[in-house]
Amino acid sequence: MAADRQAPSILGFPHRPEWGAAAHRKALAGHLRRCRDHAGIAPRQAARCIHSSEATISRMETGRTAFKAAEVEQLLDTYQVTDPRERARVAELVREAAKPEVWQPYANAAPPALRPLLAMEPAARRIISYEPQLVPGWLQTEEYAEIVIRAYHPTKPAAEIAERVALRMQRVKMLRRSESPPVLLAVMDSEVFRRMVGTPGVMYRQIKHLLALLEELPYQLQLQIAPLTVGAAGAIGHPVVHLRFFTPEYLPDMVYLEQYEGALYREKPSESERYQAILNNLCGVATPAEQTRALLEQALNSWR
Known part of the structure:
Protein backbone atom coordinates (compact mmCIF):
# COMPACT_ATOMS: atom_id res chain seq x y z
CA MET A 1 0.00 0.00 0.00
CA ALA A 2 1.12 3.59 -0.65
CA ALA A 3 0.98 4.40 3.06
CA ASP A 4 3.51 1.67 3.79
CA ARG A 5 6.14 3.30 1.59
CA GLN A 6 8.20 6.26 2.65
CA ALA A 7 6.80 9.48 1.28
CA PRO A 8 9.06 11.27 -1.21
CA SER A 9 10.88 14.31 0.11
CA ILE A 10 12.17 17.43 -1.62
CA LEU A 11 14.15 18.64 1.40
CA GLY A 12 17.35 17.19 -0.05
CA PHE A 13 17.18 19.63 -2.94
CA PRO A 14 18.42 23.00 -1.65
CA HIS A 15 17.18 26.41 -2.63
CA ARG A 16 20.16 27.62 -4.70
CA PRO A 17 19.34 30.58 -6.94
CA GLU A 18 22.76 30.40 -8.62
CA TRP A 19 21.77 27.03 -10.11
CA GLY A 20 19.15 28.67 -12.30
CA ALA A 21 15.43 28.34 -12.81
CA ALA A 22 15.57 25.19 -14.94
CA ALA A 23 17.22 23.08 -12.24
CA HIS A 24 14.57 24.05 -9.69
CA ARG A 25 11.79 23.40 -12.21
CA LYS A 26 13.16 19.97 -13.14
CA ALA A 27 13.63 18.95 -9.50
CA LEU A 28 10.10 20.08 -8.65
CA ALA A 29 8.66 18.30 -11.68
CA GLY A 30 10.17 14.98 -10.63
CA HIS A 31 9.03 15.50 -7.05
CA LEU A 32 5.42 16.09 -8.09
CA ARG A 33 5.48 12.91 -10.16
CA ARG A 34 6.84 10.91 -7.23
CA CYS A 35 4.23 12.39 -4.88
CA ARG A 36 1.44 11.44 -7.27
CA ASP A 37 2.81 7.91 -7.64
CA HIS A 38 3.14 7.56 -3.87
CA ALA A 39 -0.46 8.69 -3.40
CA GLY A 40 -1.66 6.18 -5.99
CA ILE A 41 -3.40 8.83 -8.06
CA ALA A 42 -3.65 8.58 -11.84
CA PRO A 43 -2.69 11.57 -14.03
CA ARG A 44 -6.31 12.01 -15.14
CA GLN A 45 -7.51 12.21 -11.53
CA ALA A 46 -4.77 14.72 -10.68
CA ALA A 47 -5.76 16.82 -13.68
CA ARG A 48 -9.38 16.99 -12.50
CA CYS A 49 -8.21 18.33 -9.14
CA ILE A 50 -6.76 21.42 -10.81
CA HIS A 51 -9.46 21.61 -13.51
CA SER A 52 -6.95 20.92 -16.23
CA SER A 53 -5.96 18.20 -18.68
CA GLU A 54 -3.88 15.07 -18.39
CA ALA A 55 -1.45 16.66 -20.87
CA THR A 56 -0.94 19.55 -18.45
CA ILE A 57 -0.01 17.11 -15.68
CA SER A 58 2.44 15.45 -18.06
CA ARG A 59 4.05 18.79 -18.88
CA MET A 60 4.25 19.70 -15.20
CA GLU A 61 5.85 16.37 -14.32
CA THR A 62 8.50 16.72 -17.02
CA GLY A 63 9.27 20.39 -16.33
CA ARG A 64 8.01 21.55 -19.73
CA THR A 65 5.63 24.19 -18.42
CA ALA A 66 5.56 26.97 -15.89
CA PHE A 67 4.18 26.16 -12.44
CA LYS A 68 1.25 28.05 -10.97
CA ALA A 69 1.57 28.26 -7.20
CA ALA A 70 -2.15 27.69 -6.62
CA GLU A 71 -2.19 24.57 -8.79
CA VAL A 72 0.86 23.13 -7.05
CA GLU A 73 -0.78 23.77 -3.66
CA GLN A 74 -3.92 21.95 -4.83
CA LEU A 75 -1.86 19.01 -6.03
CA LEU A 76 0.00 18.79 -2.71
CA ASP A 77 -3.37 18.74 -0.94
CA THR A 78 -4.56 15.98 -3.26
CA TYR A 79 -1.36 13.99 -2.69
CA GLN A 80 -1.74 14.47 1.09
CA VAL A 81 1.58 16.25 1.50
CA THR A 82 1.07 17.92 4.88
CA ASP A 83 4.59 18.44 6.25
CA PRO A 84 5.04 22.24 6.48
CA ARG A 85 8.77 21.96 5.74
CA GLU A 86 8.09 20.04 2.54
CA ARG A 87 5.47 22.51 1.43
CA ALA A 88 7.71 25.48 2.24
CA ARG A 89 10.53 24.01 0.14
CA VAL A 90 8.13 23.35 -2.73
CA ALA A 91 6.98 26.97 -2.55
CA GLU A 92 10.60 28.13 -2.75
CA LEU A 93 11.16 25.96 -5.81
CA VAL A 94 8.02 27.28 -7.48
CA ARG A 95 9.23 30.87 -7.00
CA GLU A 96 12.73 30.04 -8.25
CA ALA A 97 11.39 28.13 -11.26
CA ALA A 98 9.43 31.22 -12.32
CA LYS A 99 12.56 33.37 -12.66
CA PRO A 100 14.08 34.05 -16.11
CA GLU A 101 16.43 31.45 -17.54
CA VAL A 102 20.09 32.42 -17.85
CA TRP A 103 19.76 32.63 -21.64
Missing part, protein backbone atom coordinates in the same frame (compact mmCIF):
# COMPACT_ATOMS: atom_id res chain seq x y z
CA GLN A 104 16.58 34.74 -21.71
CA PRO A 105 18.37 38.11 -21.81
CA TYR A 106 19.82 36.79 -25.08
CA ALA A 107 16.64 35.04 -26.24
CA ASN A 108 16.93 36.28 -29.83
CA ALA A 109 20.42 34.84 -30.11
CA ALA A 110 20.19 31.65 -28.03
CA PRO A 111 19.64 28.73 -30.42
CA PRO A 112 16.68 26.61 -29.24
CA ALA A 113 18.80 23.46 -29.43
CA LEU A 114 21.35 24.95 -27.04
CA ARG A 115 18.91 26.34 -24.49
CA PRO A 116 18.54 23.20 -22.33
CA LEU A 117 22.32 23.04 -21.91
CA LEU A 118 22.58 26.75 -21.15
CA ALA A 119 19.76 26.43 -18.63
CA MET A 120 21.16 23.42 -16.76
CA GLU A 121 24.93 23.93 -16.78
CA PRO A 122 24.89 26.42 -13.85
CA ALA A 123 23.55 23.61 -11.64
CA ALA A 124 26.31 21.17 -12.61
CA ARG A 125 28.83 19.92 -10.10
CA ARG A 126 31.08 18.63 -12.86
CA ILE A 127 31.14 19.18 -16.62
CA ILE A 128 33.18 16.99 -18.97
CA SER A 129 33.53 18.38 -22.47
CA TYR A 130 35.19 17.02 -25.60
CA GLU A 131 35.77 19.38 -28.51
CA PRO A 132 37.33 17.96 -31.69
CA GLN A 133 37.30 21.12 -33.83
CA LEU A 134 37.41 24.32 -31.77
CA VAL A 135 38.18 25.76 -28.37
CA PRO A 136 35.11 25.05 -26.17
CA GLY A 137 32.64 27.92 -26.08
CA TRP A 138 33.12 28.62 -22.34
CA LEU A 139 36.82 29.30 -22.96
CA GLN A 140 36.80 31.32 -26.18
CA THR A 141 37.97 34.90 -26.46
CA GLU A 142 35.52 37.43 -27.81
CA GLU A 143 37.28 37.76 -31.16
CA TYR A 144 37.66 33.99 -31.58
CA ALA A 145 33.99 33.49 -30.76
CA GLU A 146 32.88 36.16 -33.21
CA ILE A 147 34.81 34.54 -36.07
CA VAL A 148 33.44 31.09 -35.26
CA ILE A 149 29.84 32.27 -34.94
CA ARG A 150 30.05 34.30 -38.14
CA ALA A 151 31.42 31.25 -39.99
CA TYR A 152 28.42 29.20 -38.83
CA HIS A 153 25.92 32.02 -39.55
CA PRO A 154 27.30 34.08 -42.44
CA THR A 155 23.93 35.66 -43.26
CA LYS A 156 23.06 36.82 -39.74
CA PRO A 157 23.09 40.59 -39.10
CA ALA A 158 25.96 42.04 -37.10
CA ALA A 159 23.69 42.83 -34.13
CA GLU A 160 22.65 39.19 -33.75
CA ILE A 161 26.25 38.00 -34.10
CA ALA A 162 27.23 40.41 -31.33
CA GLU A 163 24.41 39.12 -29.12
CA ARG A 164 25.50 35.51 -29.66
CA VAL A 165 29.04 36.47 -28.75
CA ALA A 166 27.84 38.20 -25.58
CA LEU A 167 25.89 35.08 -24.60
CA ARG A 168 28.97 32.93 -25.11
CA MET A 169 31.17 35.27 -23.09
CA GLN A 170 28.94 35.15 -20.01
CA ARG A 171 29.01 31.34 -19.74
CA VAL A 172 32.45 31.23 -18.09
CA LYS A 173 31.15 33.34 -15.19
CA MET A 174 29.72 30.27 -13.50
CA LEU A 175 33.27 28.98 -12.97
CA ARG A 176 34.14 32.20 -11.14
CA ARG A 177 31.20 32.40 -8.77
CA SER A 178 31.84 32.03 -5.05
CA GLU A 179 28.92 29.67 -4.36
CA SER A 180 29.22 26.05 -5.58
CA PRO A 181 30.93 26.69 -8.93
CA PRO A 182 31.08 23.71 -11.28
CA VAL A 183 34.32 22.03 -12.26
CA LEU A 184 35.00 21.97 -16.01
CA LEU A 185 37.12 19.13 -17.41
CA ALA A 186 37.69 20.08 -21.04
CA VAL A 187 39.43 17.82 -23.55
CA MET A 188 40.45 19.33 -26.89
CA ASP A 189 41.83 17.63 -29.95
CA SER A 190 45.40 18.73 -30.65
CA GLU A 191 44.31 19.88 -34.11
CA VAL A 192 42.33 22.67 -32.45
CA PHE A 193 45.62 24.52 -32.01
CA ARG A 194 46.71 23.94 -35.60
CA ARG A 195 43.43 25.05 -37.22
CA MET A 196 43.68 28.80 -37.77
CA VAL A 197 40.60 30.73 -36.73
CA GLY A 198 40.93 34.26 -38.05
CA THR A 199 44.58 35.26 -38.02
CA PRO A 200 47.73 34.10 -36.24
CA GLY A 201 47.16 36.96 -33.81
CA VAL A 202 43.70 35.67 -32.94
CA MET A 203 45.13 32.22 -32.28
CA TYR A 204 47.98 33.63 -30.21
CA ARG A 205 45.62 35.62 -28.00
CA GLN A 206 43.24 32.67 -27.67
CA ILE A 207 46.00 30.40 -26.37
CA LYS A 208 47.21 33.15 -24.02
CA HIS A 209 43.64 33.35 -22.75
CA LEU A 210 43.62 29.61 -21.99
CA LEU A 211 46.85 29.93 -20.05
CA ALA A 212 45.42 32.86 -18.11
CA LEU A 213 42.26 30.88 -17.27
CA LEU A 214 44.34 27.98 -15.97
CA GLU A 215 46.16 30.43 -13.73
CA GLU A 216 42.95 32.12 -12.57
CA LEU A 217 40.88 28.96 -12.03
CA PRO A 218 43.24 26.24 -10.78
CA TYR A 219 40.47 24.32 -9.01
CA GLN A 220 37.57 24.86 -11.41
CA LEU A 221 39.25 24.27 -14.77
CA GLN A 222 41.20 21.28 -16.03
CA LEU A 223 42.35 21.08 -19.64
CA GLN A 224 43.62 18.04 -21.50
CA ILE A 225 44.83 17.76 -25.07
CA ALA A 226 44.16 14.63 -27.11
CA PRO A 227 46.92 14.05 -29.70
CA LEU A 228 46.31 12.11 -32.88
CA THR A 229 47.95 9.12 -31.27
CA VAL A 230 44.84 8.51 -29.14
CA GLY A 231 43.42 6.95 -32.29
CA ALA A 232 39.82 5.78 -32.23
CA ALA A 233 39.21 7.15 -28.73
CA GLY A 234 39.35 10.68 -30.16
CA ALA A 235 37.37 9.96 -33.32
CA ILE A 236 34.03 10.97 -31.82
CA GLY A 237 33.56 13.57 -34.54
CA HIS A 238 31.31 16.05 -32.72
CA PRO A 239 31.32 17.95 -29.42
CA VAL A 240 30.06 16.06 -26.37
CA VAL A 241 29.20 17.55 -22.99
CA HIS A 242 28.38 15.45 -19.92
CA LEU A 243 26.80 17.19 -16.92
CA ARG A 244 26.69 15.73 -13.42
CA PHE A 245 24.75 17.66 -10.81
CA PHE A 246 25.12 18.33 -7.11
CA THR A 247 21.89 16.46 -6.37
CA PRO A 248 21.80 13.41 -8.69
CA GLU A 249 18.83 11.95 -6.84
CA TYR A 250 16.78 14.89 -8.12
CA LEU A 251 18.67 15.80 -11.31
CA PRO A 252 19.93 12.91 -13.46
CA ASP A 253 23.07 13.25 -15.55
CA MET A 254 22.58 15.07 -18.85
CA VAL A 255 24.49 14.53 -22.09
CA TYR A 256 24.59 17.11 -24.87
CA LEU A 257 25.54 15.92 -28.35
CA GLU A 258 26.10 18.80 -30.73
CA GLN A 259 25.03 18.50 -34.36
CA TYR A 260 25.70 20.95 -37.17
CA GLU A 261 22.21 22.46 -37.02
CA GLY A 262 20.88 21.18 -33.72
CA ALA A 263 21.62 18.96 -30.76
CA LEU A 264 20.56 15.75 -29.10
CA TYR A 265 20.12 15.28 -25.35
CA ARG A 266 20.43 12.03 -23.44
CA GLU A 267 19.26 11.62 -19.83
CA LYS A 268 18.46 7.92 -19.48
CA PRO A 269 21.01 6.41 -17.06
CA SER A 270 22.08 3.73 -19.56
CA GLU A 271 22.83 6.37 -22.19
CA SER A 272 24.52 8.92 -19.92
CA GLU A 273 26.67 6.17 -18.41
CA ARG A 274 27.77 5.08 -21.86
CA TYR A 275 28.94 8.59 -22.76
CA GLN A 276 30.56 8.93 -19.35
CA ALA A 277 32.59 5.80 -20.14
CA ILE A 278 33.54 7.16 -23.58
CA LEU A 279 34.74 10.45 -22.08
CA ASN A 280 36.53 8.73 -19.21
CA ASN A 281 38.39 6.61 -21.75
CA LEU A 282 39.32 9.71 -23.73
CA CYS A 283 40.56 11.50 -20.60
CA GLY A 284 42.62 8.43 -19.77
CA VAL A 285 44.48 8.38 -23.09
CA ALA A 286 44.78 12.16 -23.59
CA THR A 287 47.89 13.98 -22.42
CA PRO A 288 47.73 14.43 -18.62
CA ALA A 289 46.47 17.81 -17.43
CA GLU A 290 49.85 18.45 -15.74
CA GLN A 291 51.42 18.73 -19.20
CA THR A 292 48.82 21.07 -20.69
CA ARG A 293 50.62 24.29 -19.85
CA ALA A 294 53.76 23.13 -21.62
CA LEU A 295 51.76 22.06 -24.67
CA LEU A 296 49.94 25.40 -24.76
CA GLU A 297 53.26 27.23 -24.57
CA GLN A 298 54.49 25.21 -27.55
CA ALA A 299 51.31 26.04 -29.47
CA LEU A 300 51.74 29.70 -28.51
CA ASN A 301 55.24 29.78 -29.98
CA SER A 302 53.96 28.36 -33.27
CA TRP A 303 51.66 31.38 -33.69
CA ARG A 304 54.16 34.12 -32.84
Whole structure:
Protein backbone atom coordinates (compact mmCIF):
# COMPACT_ATOMS: atom_id res chain seq x y z
CA MET A 1 0.00 0.00 0.00
CA ALA A 2 1.12 3.59 -0.65
CA ALA A 3 0.98 4.40 3.06
CA ASP A 4 3.51 1.67 3.79
CA ARG A 5 6.14 3.30 1.59
CA GLN A 6 8.20 6.26 2.65
CA ALA A 7 6.80 9.48 1.28
CA PRO A 8 9.06 11.27 -1.21
CA SER A 9 10.88 14.31 0.11
CA ILE A 10 12.17 17.43 -1.62
CA LEU A 11 14.15 18.64 1.40
CA GLY A 12 17.35 17.19 -0.05
CA PHE A 13 17.18 19.63 -2.94
CA PRO A 14 18.42 23.00 -1.65
CA HIS A 15 17.18 26.41 -2.63
CA ARG A 16 20.16 27.62 -4.70
CA PRO A 17 19.34 30.58 -6.94
CA GLU A 18 22.76 30.40 -8.62
CA TRP A 19 21.77 27.03 -10.11
CA GLY A 20 19.15 28.67 -12.30
CA ALA A 21 15.43 28.34 -12.81
CA ALA A 22 15.57 25.19 -14.94
CA ALA A 23 17.22 23.08 -12.24
CA HIS A 24 14.57 24.05 -9.69
CA ARG A 25 11.79 23.40 -12.21
CA LYS A 26 13.16 19.97 -13.14
CA ALA A 27 13.63 18.95 -9.50
CA LEU A 28 10.10 20.08 -8.65
CA ALA A 29 8.66 18.30 -11.68
CA GLY A 30 10.17 14.98 -10.63
CA HIS A 31 9.03 15.50 -7.05
CA LEU A 32 5.42 16.09 -8.09
CA ARG A 33 5.48 12.91 -10.16
CA ARG A 34 6.84 10.91 -7.23
CA CYS A 35 4.23 12.39 -4.88
CA ARG A 36 1.44 11.44 -7.27
CA ASP A 37 2.81 7.91 -7.64
CA HIS A 38 3.14 7.56 -3.87
CA ALA A 39 -0.46 8.69 -3.40
CA GLY A 40 -1.66 6.18 -5.99
CA ILE A 41 -3.40 8.83 -8.06
CA ALA A 42 -3.65 8.58 -11.84
CA PRO A 43 -2.69 11.57 -14.03
CA ARG A 44 -6.31 12.01 -15.14
CA GLN A 45 -7.51 12.21 -11.53
CA ALA A 46 -4.77 14.72 -10.68
CA ALA A 47 -5.76 16.82 -13.68
CA ARG A 48 -9.38 16.99 -12.50
CA CYS A 49 -8.21 18.33 -9.14
CA ILE A 50 -6.76 21.42 -10.81
CA HIS A 51 -9.46 21.61 -13.51
CA SER A 52 -6.95 20.92 -16.23
CA SER A 53 -5.96 18.20 -18.68
CA GLU A 54 -3.88 15.07 -18.39
CA ALA A 55 -1.45 16.66 -20.87
CA THR A 56 -0.94 19.55 -18.45
CA ILE A 57 -0.01 17.11 -15.68
CA SER A 58 2.44 15.45 -18.06
CA ARG A 59 4.05 18.79 -18.88
CA MET A 60 4.25 19.70 -15.20
CA GLU A 61 5.85 16.37 -14.32
CA THR A 62 8.50 16.72 -17.02
CA GLY A 63 9.27 20.39 -16.33
CA ARG A 64 8.01 21.55 -19.73
CA THR A 65 5.63 24.19 -18.42
CA ALA A 66 5.56 26.97 -15.89
CA PHE A 67 4.18 26.16 -12.44
CA LYS A 68 1.25 28.05 -10.97
CA ALA A 69 1.57 28.26 -7.20
CA ALA A 70 -2.15 27.69 -6.62
CA GLU A 71 -2.19 24.57 -8.79
CA VAL A 72 0.86 23.13 -7.05
CA GLU A 73 -0.78 23.77 -3.66
CA GLN A 74 -3.92 21.95 -4.83
CA LEU A 75 -1.86 19.01 -6.03
CA LEU A 76 0.00 18.79 -2.71
CA ASP A 77 -3.37 18.74 -0.94
CA THR A 78 -4.56 15.98 -3.26
CA TYR A 79 -1.36 13.99 -2.69
CA GLN A 80 -1.74 14.47 1.09
CA VAL A 81 1.58 16.25 1.50
CA THR A 82 1.07 17.92 4.88
CA ASP A 83 4.59 18.44 6.25
CA PRO A 84 5.04 22.24 6.48
CA ARG A 85 8.77 21.96 5.74
CA GLU A 86 8.09 20.04 2.54
CA ARG A 87 5.47 22.51 1.43
CA ALA A 88 7.71 25.48 2.24
CA ARG A 89 10.53 24.01 0.14
CA VAL A 90 8.13 23.35 -2.73
CA ALA A 91 6.98 26.97 -2.55
CA GLU A 92 10.60 28.13 -2.75
CA LEU A 93 11.16 25.96 -5.81
CA VAL A 94 8.02 27.28 -7.48
CA ARG A 95 9.23 30.87 -7.00
CA GLU A 96 12.73 30.04 -8.25
CA ALA A 97 11.39 28.13 -11.26
CA ALA A 98 9.43 31.22 -12.32
CA LYS A 99 12.56 33.37 -12.66
CA PRO A 100 14.08 34.05 -16.11
CA GLU A 101 16.43 31.45 -17.54
CA VAL A 102 20.09 32.42 -17.85
CA TRP A 103 19.76 32.63 -21.64
CA GLN A 104 16.58 34.74 -21.71
CA PRO A 105 18.37 38.11 -21.81
CA TYR A 106 19.82 36.79 -25.08
CA ALA A 107 16.64 35.04 -26.24
CA ASN A 108 16.93 36.28 -29.83
CA ALA A 109 20.42 34.84 -30.11
CA ALA A 110 20.19 31.65 -28.03
CA PRO A 111 19.64 28.73 -30.42
CA PRO A 112 16.68 26.61 -29.24
CA ALA A 113 18.80 23.46 -29.43
CA LEU A 114 21.35 24.95 -27.04
CA ARG A 115 18.91 26.34 -24.49
CA PRO A 116 18.54 23.20 -22.33
CA LEU A 117 22.32 23.04 -21.91
CA LEU A 118 22.58 26.75 -21.15
CA ALA A 119 19.76 26.43 -18.63
CA MET A 120 21.16 23.42 -16.76
CA GLU A 121 24.93 23.93 -16.78
CA PRO A 122 24.89 26.42 -13.85
CA ALA A 123 23.55 23.61 -11.64
CA ALA A 124 26.31 21.17 -12.61
CA ARG A 125 28.83 19.92 -10.10
CA ARG A 126 31.08 18.63 -12.86
CA ILE A 127 31.14 19.18 -16.62
CA ILE A 128 33.18 16.99 -18.97
CA SER A 129 33.53 18.38 -22.47
CA TYR A 130 35.19 17.02 -25.60
CA GLU A 131 35.77 19.38 -28.51
CA PRO A 132 37.33 17.96 -31.69
CA GLN A 133 37.30 21.12 -33.83
CA LEU A 134 37.41 24.32 -31.77
CA VAL A 135 38.18 25.76 -28.37
CA PRO A 136 35.11 25.05 -26.17
CA GLY A 137 32.64 27.92 -26.08
CA TRP A 138 33.12 28.62 -22.34
CA LEU A 139 36.82 29.30 -22.96
CA GLN A 140 36.80 31.32 -26.18
CA THR A 141 37.97 34.90 -26.46
CA GLU A 142 35.52 37.43 -27.81
CA GLU A 143 37.28 37.76 -31.16
CA TYR A 144 37.66 33.99 -31.58
CA ALA A 145 33.99 33.49 -30.76
CA GLU A 146 32.88 36.16 -33.21
CA ILE A 147 34.81 34.54 -36.07
CA VAL A 148 33.44 31.09 -35.26
CA ILE A 149 29.84 32.27 -34.94
CA ARG A 150 30.05 34.30 -38.14
CA ALA A 151 31.42 31.25 -39.99
CA TYR A 152 28.42 29.20 -38.83
CA HIS A 153 25.92 32.02 -39.55
CA PRO A 154 27.30 34.08 -42.44
CA THR A 155 23.93 35.66 -43.26
CA LYS A 156 23.06 36.82 -39.74
CA PRO A 157 23.09 40.59 -39.10
CA ALA A 158 25.96 42.04 -37.10
CA ALA A 159 23.69 42.83 -34.13
CA GLU A 160 22.65 39.19 -33.75
CA ILE A 161 26.25 38.00 -34.10
CA ALA A 162 27.23 40.41 -31.33
CA GLU A 163 24.41 39.12 -29.12
CA ARG A 164 25.50 35.51 -29.66
CA VAL A 165 29.04 36.47 -28.75
CA ALA A 166 27.84 38.20 -25.58
CA LEU A 167 25.89 35.08 -24.60
CA ARG A 168 28.97 32.93 -25.11
CA MET A 169 31.17 35.27 -23.09
CA GLN A 170 28.94 35.15 -20.01
CA ARG A 171 29.01 31.34 -19.74
CA VAL A 172 32.45 31.23 -18.09
CA LYS A 173 31.15 33.34 -15.19
CA MET A 174 29.72 30.27 -13.50
CA LEU A 175 33.27 28.98 -12.97
CA ARG A 176 34.14 32.20 -11.14
CA ARG A 177 31.20 32.40 -8.77
CA SER A 178 31.84 32.03 -5.05
CA GLU A 179 28.92 29.67 -4.36
CA SER A 180 29.22 26.05 -5.58
CA PRO A 181 30.93 26.69 -8.93
CA PRO A 182 31.08 23.71 -11.28
CA VAL A 183 34.32 22.03 -12.26
CA LEU A 184 35.00 21.97 -16.01
CA LEU A 185 37.12 19.13 -17.41
CA ALA A 186 37.69 20.08 -21.04
CA VAL A 187 39.43 17.82 -23.55
CA MET A 188 40.45 19.33 -26.89
CA ASP A 189 41.83 17.63 -29.95
CA SER A 190 45.40 18.73 -30.65
CA GLU A 191 44.31 19.88 -34.11
CA VAL A 192 42.33 22.67 -32.45
CA PHE A 193 45.62 24.52 -32.01
CA ARG A 194 46.71 23.94 -35.60
CA ARG A 195 43.43 25.05 -37.22
CA MET A 196 43.68 28.80 -37.77
CA VAL A 197 40.60 30.73 -36.73
CA GLY A 198 40.93 34.26 -38.05
CA THR A 199 44.58 35.26 -38.02
CA PRO A 200 47.73 34.10 -36.24
CA GLY A 201 47.16 36.96 -33.81
CA VAL A 202 43.70 35.67 -32.94
CA MET A 203 45.13 32.22 -32.28
CA TYR A 204 47.98 33.63 -30.21
CA ARG A 205 45.62 35.62 -28.00
CA GLN A 206 43.24 32.67 -27.67
CA ILE A 207 46.00 30.40 -26.37
CA LYS A 208 47.21 33.15 -24.02
CA HIS A 209 43.64 33.35 -22.75
CA LEU A 210 43.62 29.61 -21.99
CA LEU A 211 46.85 29.93 -20.05
CA ALA A 212 45.42 32.86 -18.11
CA LEU A 213 42.26 30.88 -17.27
CA LEU A 214 44.34 27.98 -15.97
CA GLU A 215 46.16 30.43 -13.73
CA GLU A 216 42.95 32.12 -12.57
CA LEU A 217 40.88 28.96 -12.03
CA PRO A 218 43.24 26.24 -10.78
CA TYR A 219 40.47 24.32 -9.01
CA GLN A 220 37.57 24.86 -11.41
CA LEU A 221 39.25 24.27 -14.77
CA GLN A 222 41.20 21.28 -16.03
CA LEU A 223 42.35 21.08 -19.64
CA GLN A 224 43.62 18.04 -21.50
CA ILE A 225 44.83 17.76 -25.07
CA ALA A 226 44.16 14.63 -27.11
CA PRO A 227 46.92 14.05 -29.70
CA LEU A 228 46.31 12.11 -32.88
CA THR A 229 47.95 9.12 -31.27
CA VAL A 230 44.84 8.51 -29.14
CA GLY A 231 43.42 6.95 -32.29
CA ALA A 232 39.82 5.78 -32.23
CA ALA A 233 39.21 7.15 -28.73
CA GLY A 234 39.35 10.68 -30.16
CA ALA A 235 37.37 9.96 -33.32
CA ILE A 236 34.03 10.97 -31.82
CA GLY A 237 33.56 13.57 -34.54
CA HIS A 238 31.31 16.05 -32.72
CA PRO A 239 31.32 17.95 -29.42
CA VAL A 240 30.06 16.06 -26.37
CA VAL A 241 29.20 17.55 -22.99
CA HIS A 242 28.38 15.45 -19.92
CA LEU A 243 26.80 17.19 -16.92
CA ARG A 244 26.69 15.73 -13.42
CA PHE A 245 24.75 17.66 -10.81
CA PHE A 246 25.12 18.33 -7.11
CA THR A 247 21.89 16.46 -6.37
CA PRO A 248 21.80 13.41 -8.69
CA GLU A 249 18.83 11.95 -6.84
CA TYR A 250 16.78 14.89 -8.12
CA LEU A 251 18.67 15.80 -11.31
CA PRO A 252 19.93 12.91 -13.46
CA ASP A 253 23.07 13.25 -15.55
CA MET A 254 22.58 15.07 -18.85
CA VAL A 255 24.49 14.53 -22.09
CA TYR A 256 24.59 17.11 -24.87
CA LEU A 257 25.54 15.92 -28.35
CA GLU A 258 26.10 18.80 -30.73
CA GLN A 259 25.03 18.50 -34.36
CA TYR A 260 25.70 20.95 -37.17
CA GLU A 261 22.21 22.46 -37.02
CA GLY A 262 20.88 21.18 -33.72
CA ALA A 263 21.62 18.96 -30.76
CA LEU A 264 20.56 15.75 -29.10
CA TYR A 265 20.12 15.28 -25.35
CA ARG A 266 20.43 12.03 -23.44
CA GLU A 267 19.26 11.62 -19.83
CA LYS A 268 18.46 7.92 -19.48
CA PRO A 269 21.01 6.41 -17.06
CA SER A 270 22.08 3.73 -19.56
CA GLU A 271 22.83 6.37 -22.19
CA SER A 272 24.52 8.92 -19.92
CA GLU A 273 26.67 6.17 -18.41
CA ARG A 274 27.77 5.08 -21.86
CA TYR A 275 28.94 8.59 -22.76
CA GLN A 276 30.56 8.93 -19.35
CA ALA A 277 32.59 5.80 -20.14
CA ILE A 278 33.54 7.16 -23.58
CA LEU A 279 34.74 10.45 -22.08
CA ASN A 280 36.53 8.73 -19.21
CA ASN A 281 38.39 6.61 -21.75
CA LEU A 282 39.32 9.71 -23.73
CA CYS A 283 40.56 11.50 -20.60
CA GLY A 284 42.62 8.43 -19.77
CA VAL A 285 44.48 8.38 -23.09
CA ALA A 286 44.78 12.16 -23.59
CA THR A 287 47.89 13.98 -22.42
CA PRO A 288 47.73 14.43 -18.62
CA ALA A 289 46.47 17.81 -17.43
CA GLU A 290 49.85 18.45 -15.74
CA GLN A 291 51.42 18.73 -19.20
CA THR A 292 48.82 21.07 -20.69
CA ARG A 293 50.62 24.29 -19.85
CA ALA A 294 53.76 23.13 -21.62
CA LEU A 295 51.76 22.06 -24.67
CA LEU A 296 49.94 25.40 -24.76
CA GLU A 297 53.26 27.23 -24.57
CA GLN A 298 54.49 25.21 -27.55
CA ALA A 299 51.31 26.04 -29.47
CA LEU A 300 51.74 29.70 -28.51
CA ASN A 301 55.24 29.78 -29.98
CA SER A 302 53.96 28.36 -33.27
CA TRP A 303 51.66 31.38 -33.69
CA ARG A 304 54.16 34.12 -32.84
